[in-house]
Amino acid sequence: MRAVDRVIERLRDRFGRRLSTAAAVREQHGRDESWHPPAPPDAVVFARSTEEVAAVVAACAEHRVPLIPFGAGTSLEGHVAALHGGICLDLAGLDRILAVHAEDLDAVVEAGVTRRRLNEHLRDTGLFFPVDPGADATLGGMAATAASGTNAVRYGTMRENVLALTVVLPDGSVVRTGTRARKSAAGYDLTRLMVGSEGTLGVITELTLRLHGIPEAVSAAVCPYPSVRAAVDTVILTIQSGIPVARIELMDETSMEAVNRYARLDHAVAPTLFFEFHGSPVEVEEQARRVGEIAAELGAGAFRWATRSEERNRLWRARHDAYYALKALRPGGTGWATDVCVPISRLAECIEETRRDLEGLPMPVGLLGHVGDGNFHLAFIVDPDDPAELAQVKAVNERLVARALAMEGTCTGEHGIGHGKLEALRAEHGDLLPAMAAIKRALDPHGIMNPGKVVPA
Amino acid sequence: MRAVDRVIERLRDRFGRRLSTAAAVREQHGRDESWHPPAPPDAVVFARSTEEVAAVVAACAEHRVPLIPFGAGTSLEGHVAALHGGICLDLAGLDRILAVHAEDLDAVVEAGVTRRRLNEHLRDTGLFFPVDPGADATLGGMAATAASGTNAVRYGTMRENVLALTVVLPDGSVVRTGTRARKSAAGYDLTRLMVGSEGTLGVITELTLRLHGIPEAVSAAVCPYPSVRAAVDTVILTIQSGIPVARIELMDETSMEAVNRYARLDHAVAPTLFFEFHGSPVEVEEQARRVGEIAAELGAGAFRWATRSEERNRLWRARHDAYYALKALRPGGTGWATDVCVPISRLAECIEETRRDLEGLPMPVGLLGHVGDGNFHLAFIVDPDDPAELAQVKAVNERLVARALAMEGTCTGEHGIGHGKLEALRAEHGDLLPAMAAIKRALDPHGIMNPGKVVPA
Structure with a gap:
């Protein structure tokens, strides 16, 4: 019996029909909104509480089985692909808004709450949560991927708007990374380490978020x-x-x-x-x-x-x-979104050089940007089954990343690494990868947390 | 021959008169501005470049000798005390302002540049660096301790104002934790991990800082x-x-x-x-x-x-x-500053209960606060040689920390842990300490970096 089957057996006792091995469910959980080919997990567990998440993590840890946290599936670099099989942990059922402290401008929510739902809930308080990546992502997923979007130029990204997290660590222990204080210098900043760690260091189950007053x-x-x-x-x-x-x-x-x-x-x-x-x-x-x-x-x-x-x-x-709208230009096409971010003084040059590099490409491609931060996207509408097309876009993207790095920018302003940008991360932070890998090994010695992403074993 | 003497011998060849074992120099480098008793290092090295820092770290790593980074010595929790002896690395000589990119609102400086010097340098650009902890600290020290101060309510703390760091890791390797892009989702956020790590994970030698326009x-x-x-x-x-x-x-x-x-x-x-x-x-x-x-x-x-x-x-x-001014109320007295931070809705209650707890204390004590963030200090002016007085203040501070934690606040808004708040850190983040210790061991397996601080072995 495979290790993963032992875990499935054990979890089925506890989760019953909230554990699924149906092909359709597995496939839906092995893909995000990108062109990356799906990689279904062996099973999907629909958890409803931090305690349930801890039980799933503990089972996977005991049997050394991969675990992939799943929010709304709106990531763009293959973040949720089960590259090595294992258990997908669907967190949408952690959907409670636990507290709104209007007088302190903060809220405590479970990881599966989406940003739109939080803002609907806040409507009568005169407050709002500003981070807006476009998709109606879960707030846990937004923290895990360091999401930002259109409002970041004024209100910051998830890094600046998460005060504290509840995290299930890879050994199944539950920790809280901060308090409701607006600032703290109490030890290593594990809140910010978890933000952007893409499920490779633990599972975020609760968030304490900064709120802002709806402007007059x-x-x-x-x-x-x-x-x-x-x-x-x-x-x-x-x-x-x-x-x-x-x-x-x-x-x-x-x-x-x-x-x-x-x-x-x-x-x-x-x-x-x-x-x-x-x-x-x-x-x-x-x-x-x-x-x-x-x-x-x-x-x-x-x-x-x-x-x-x-x-x-x-x-x-x-x-x-x-x-x-861009996708609609080519029915059946799939989006491939790039994501560089450069110092704003280089932005015009970077965009102009990039636009020249697009000349003669056969597919539709639109440019969109959070330009106040120096961050812009190209959305290529590709045929995911045409290797020649994918190779063309890959080459353009590699040149784009190299151009951004040469301008002292980054390969990803907000989409993250997943497994689609591993090479780009190496190009940008080759010197840092040993330290990142050491931290990964320290917190996840068996490499069970979303393996193959950010820092592959 | 002791290991530290071997390191001193080796470094003396390279640093000559920029290595000192004079008692006065050692004593000055073993104390900060707090009441904590000084603990002098065995030697002080005055470095002038990242490369020199890397050489000192490599020598200490090879011989397993403690290394303590030193900026302006203005910390308040015994951060620079050489509790286990070793080499103090004075970084004041890394004093170059390497670049000001006015058009991108950023500057690149060496770690020994003080905040006042940077702001004087910026004067004609119409820009300024807002983080102001009061003391004219070095920017490297301010990053290492996650400093903030009076402007944080509007402009954020060091966490929000450091874009990237150059760090010498405990193995002597030199890494850069970020780029000049305003935001990035490229892997683990080692910038924010280093900010507030108090010299226990590496030596910060360069900083890329956000600047802000001087308001009209x-x-x-x-x-x-x-x-x-x-x-x-x-x-x-x-x-x-x-x-x-x-x-x-x-x-x-x-x-x-x-x-x-x-x-x-x-x-x-x-x-x-x-x-x-x-x-x-x-x-x-x-x-x-x-x-x-x-x-x-x-x-x-x-x-x-x-x-x-x-x-x-x-x-x-x-x-x-x-x-x-408070110190002047008691000639010969030394300041003991507390530093809790609570959600703002609890601030009045926290301050009122705390003031009641001060009644009958024999020494002068003033209250000062960055109250927009919920952060306030008591400055007790104590006789550092009177154990009874110190015990009284210690008891008040322990009750204050417990009160702040019960109000969902933190034991330290901005001063950090050093070795003065180890117990408070345990009270606040006991669940997180194993993860912090694992990260410490992963990056500093021999425990040479500022030992005894934040997460003692």
């Missing part, structure tokens, strides 16, 4: 530009001027055309910036005025403004739909 | 209150209203009286809040108006305003001098 006034705008360079220069001057813009996003012509078609919108087909300003009415007006001046100097077109909530949602829908 | 307008104010409770309630409402105050600091009556005497000032002897507002002129006016309304409702006295730079400096001098 919010104003959003869309503005077309004569060139990507002019749009990016607006971003650079805005950030350098210290204007506390809440969101500043770039979409290129292909992306704008795709969303126009997908959502029946009528935006100009041009490099376009999406802005959002948060503050008191006076502050928002001031920020908008200052950005408007910068944009005008750089030859921007007319701002299309939205202040009421519905108008803003309609306006931002274009940005949020972009990935799906 | 700055306005500061001092305001007396009828009670500590009313002052703290102002803080709570200010933070909960999302007003982006840059500084909000509390001093109690004893501290105000001490600074009046020390610096010949004429502030009201009352619980007092110090405010600072940053932004455009319009924003600053708006923030000040909103805080003024809150304060008036809570019965605050008159605001004393300062907008010009010199006036502001004079006003803030009272806050910055407080620790020395």
